[in-house]
Amino acid sequence: xxxxxxxxxxxxxxxxxxxxxxxxxxxxxxxxxxxxxxxxxxxxxxxxxxxxxxxxxxxxxxxxxxxxxxxxxxxxxxxxxxxxxxxxxxxxxxxxxxxxxxxxxxxxxxxxxxxxxxxxxxxxxxxxxxxxxxxxxxxxxxxxxxxxxxxxxxxxxxxxxxxxxxxxxxxxxxxxxxxxxxxxxxxxxxxxxxxxxxxxxxxxxxxxxxxxxxxxxxxxxxxxxxxxxxxxxxxxxxxxxxxxxxxxxxxxxxxxxxxxxxxxxxxxxxxxxxxxxxxxxxxxxxxxxxxxxx
Amino acid sequence: xxxxxxxxxxxxxxxxxxxxxxxxxxxxxxxxxxxxxxxxxxxxxxxxxxxxxxxxxxxxxxxxxxxxxxxxxxxxxxxxxxxxxxxxxxxxxxxxxxxxxxxxxxxxxxxxxxxxxxxxxxxxxxxxxxxxxxxxxxxxxxxxxxxxxxxxxxxxxxxxxxxxxxxxxxxxxxxxxxxxxxxxxxxxxxxxxxxxxxxxxxxxxxxxxxxxxxxxxxxxxxxxxxxxxxxxxx
Numbered sequence: 001x002x003x004x005x006x007x008x009x010x011x012x013x014x015x016x017x018x019x020x021x022x023x024x025x026x027x028x029x030x031x032x033x034x035x036x037x038x039x040x041x042x043x044x045x046x047x048x049x050x051x052x053x054x055x056x057x058x059x060x061x062x063x064x065x066x067x068x069x070x071x072x073x074x075x076x077x078x079x080x081x082x083x084x085x086x087x088x089x090x091x092x093x094x095x096x097x098x099x100x101x102x103x104x105x106x107x108x109x110x111x112x113x114x115x116x117x118x119x120x121x122x123x124x125x126x127x128x129x130x131x132x133x134x135x136x137x138x139x140x141x142x143x144x145x146x147x148x149x150x151x152x153x154x155x156x157x158x159x160x161x162x163x164x165x166x167x168x169x170x171x172x173x174x175x176x177x178x179x180x181x182x183x184x185x186x187x188x189x190x191x192x193x194x195x196x197x198x199x200x201x202x203x204x205x206x207x208x209x210x211x212x213x214x215x216x217x218x219x220x221x222x223x224x225x226x227x228x229x230x231x232x233x234x235x236x237x238x239x240x241x242x243x244x245x246x247x248x249x250x251x252x253x254x255x256x257x258x259x260x261x262x263x264x265x266x267x268x269x270x271x272x273x274x275x276x277x278x279x280x281x282x283x284x285x286x287x288x289x290x291x292x293x294x
Numbered sequence: 295x296x297x298x299x300x301x302x303x304x305x306x307x308x309x310x311x312x313x314x315x316x317x318x319x320x321x322x323x324x325x326x327x328x329x330x331x332x333x334x335x336x337x338x339x340x341x342x343x344x345x346x347x348x349x350x351x352x353x354x355x356x357x358x359x360x361x362x363x364x365x366x367x368x369x370x371x372x373x374x375x376x377x378x379x380x381x382x383x384x385x386x387x388x389x390x391x392x393x394x395x396x397x398x399x400x401x402x403x404x405x406x407x408x409x410x411x412x413x414x415x416x417x418x419x420x421x422x423x424x425x426x427x428x429x430x431x432x433x434x435x436x437x438x439x440x441x442x443x444x445x446x447x448x449x450x451x452x453x454x455x456x457x458x459x460x461x462x463x464x465x466x467x468x469x470x471x472x473x474x475x476x477x478x479x480x481x482x483x484x485x486x487x488x489x490x491x492x493x494x495x496x497x498x499x500x501x502x503x504x505x506x507x508x509x510x511x512x513x514x515x516x517x518x519x520x521x522x523x524x525x526x527x528x
Binding site: 089091095109156 | 304
């Protein structure tokens with residue numbers, strides 16, 4: 001456990017792992033996160049969603065104890081919680097081979113040697129990294145560097161696993177492997193907190209998703225119960241759309257805007273787009289419980 | 295912490311960043327002992343001050359090794375920021391101890407002194423090397439990239455402070471009496487020189503020990519300050 005954390009004095013639900021109380025973060029007086037309160041239970045997979053630069057990564061780093069919140073506090077039920085963190089961009093200049101690096105991180109975390117000698121080769125094999133064991137991490141491709149970043153986070157079987165955009169740069173095989181590992185870890189009792197973009201791979205396994213907008217945790221999206229629609233539109237100004245409360249997430253792709261909305265709000269949003277003289281190119285259901293995408 | 299120290303030293307060797315400070319130190323020692331014979335205590339007093347500067351240089355380069363994200367990851371793995379930074383500082387100290395051993399043994403092995411080094415003289419002068427290294431390391435930590443964001447502040451600030459600390463005796467002479475207490479703020483890099491040069495080298499009882507203790511206390515205060523600032527700035 002790192003950083004300044006208080007131990008929970010009791011009184012909360014038994015399954016609580018971490019509680020964020022009125023967390024705020026400001027850089028140079030500019031507020032990035034405001035009054036964020038969130039209870040993270042044990043054995044849950046929780047997604048933090050939102051557009052670029054809204055403070056998702058900052059929130060994850062605060063939970064990991066790597067950044068200090070400007071206000072509020074974090075309450076950990078167990079002070080000795082094991083945290084694994086995979087950053088969005090794993091450092092490029094690592095002068096060790098993947099195995100050397102992972103052995104060091106395992107030892108530094110205090111992992112028993114016997115477990116390390118079994119799990120490191122196994123994870124390297126699962127992520128198809130064993131063939132690169134004669135090369136330093138700094139000489140690997142972006143995707144393979146990202147895999148090392150993910151393995152160092154999961155290797156110690158953490159109580160809380162924090163993944164910041166874990167799919168970026170991964171090939172589809174590695175993505176599937178990561179999903180399998182996440183399911184295994186959850187079964188073993190790990191709580192996973194993650195952010196992602198442009199992907200619905202996680203959506204079926206996520207227990208709860210929260211949305212950060214204007215520095216505030218504005219909505220709780222019950223992903224399992226509610227289908228979400230993706231509206232692909234053109235000739236629409238992003239600043240205009242940002243004010244619409246129904247929008248869960250906005251992504252910008254060249255001249256297009258991708259808007260994620262709950263299915264129940266889609267008609268209302270479509271009407272507004274047309275009113276604003278935007279052009280609707282496509283409407284897709286990106287996730288439906290128990291079904292594949294349509 | 296032991297494994298993070300091993301990791302840091304292994305990474306430092308692979309980065310080749312050790313080369314400028316360590317080669318500089320070795321060359322200075324070679325040049326310093328060009329002419330023989332040399333007085334034992336005076337020579338060791340000088341090489342200890344050189345090591346003070348070199349340790350600061352090694353510390354600055356070692357604290358730059360990990361980019362910010364790697365720092366954060368290692369702090370998570372090792373369990374706390376204090377443990378992370380202390381591991382880094384101890385890694386520098388390991389190198390300083392090796393350099394102290396070199397500075398201590400080189401003139402003995404190559405017979406650069408006119409008389410043999412007694413156990414007491416050896417112990418005190420070796421300890422002086424280590425104590426001044428600790429001072430250099432703690433000082434450099436405060437001027438490292440962890441605390442100072444700009445390279446100019448980092449290198450410039452450290453160089454200026456080291457120069458001021460070495461010129462302390464001269465500054466003391468020109469300062470009016472009521473301002474002399476200001477010198478306590480400066481790193482006590484030369485404070486152990488006078489008792490060492492006044493020492494006959496026979497009994498430790500004849501040596502004024504307070505300056506040595508003050509260097510250690512000063513270094514601990516600076517290290518504590520560094521750890522607090524590093525935590526606050528994260």
